[in-house]
Amino acid sequence: MAEGQPTYLYFVCSTHPRVGKTLMARLLIEFQHANERPVLGFDLGSDGPALAEFLPELATVATINDVRGQMALLEPLARNDGAPKVVDVGQRVLAQLFTILRDVDFAGIASGRAIKPIVLYVAAPGDEAVRGYAILRQQFPSFGFVPVSNEAMLDEADLAPLFPSSITGVPTLQLPPVSADLQTHIDQRPCFLIGLHQLGEDALPPGVWAELDDWLRRCFRQMRELDVALLMEQRGA
8 A cells, every 4th residue: 555545445325225325335346356456345234145145255244233243344444454445334224333433433543544434325315315414424524425326216417416525526426227138137146247247248148248338337437537536635635
């Protein structure tokens, strides 16, 4: 790790289920892995493991139901080792996790250890999602916040006034919709998305590989833009 470079910690969360949260976490982990970063994924799902089933070699199941589980999760998250961490936060444990982070003053710990937490908040229609985002921003002002727009559910234009980003140059991350045919393939467990792409056009039904190729390019381009924005923020700090 370069001197002065923070370790980035990503919390992918939402107040609503089935909004593409785990898919966003998968994409983020695969992007980090593709850039040869020693990424660690943590599956804090509330309805059983999902992330760890999709990416068993890159993600592990976590729990905060008892003190031992909380310590096992927080210890690596509080380690400045240059390895990006991605936590897929289940809807039902969202409030519990951030209450724990507040109670242990994780923001203070992170600041003292050059760890930069980033919350990728998958937006959803309704007051509950807006209120949840506002509460998190108020309670953790030192964290970075970027809303995620699932294009199949919410138009990007609706996000700006309700879910303001705190990262300059990245008003939102967009999760493009996929066809039913592609959805069938990316829903398989395990499923390494880049590995699926590397199978080549002949290994998938007609048109599916081309859609996957375009979809991955769109997603990864946004993550590169987030990378650049975080670098610029760090240089300006």
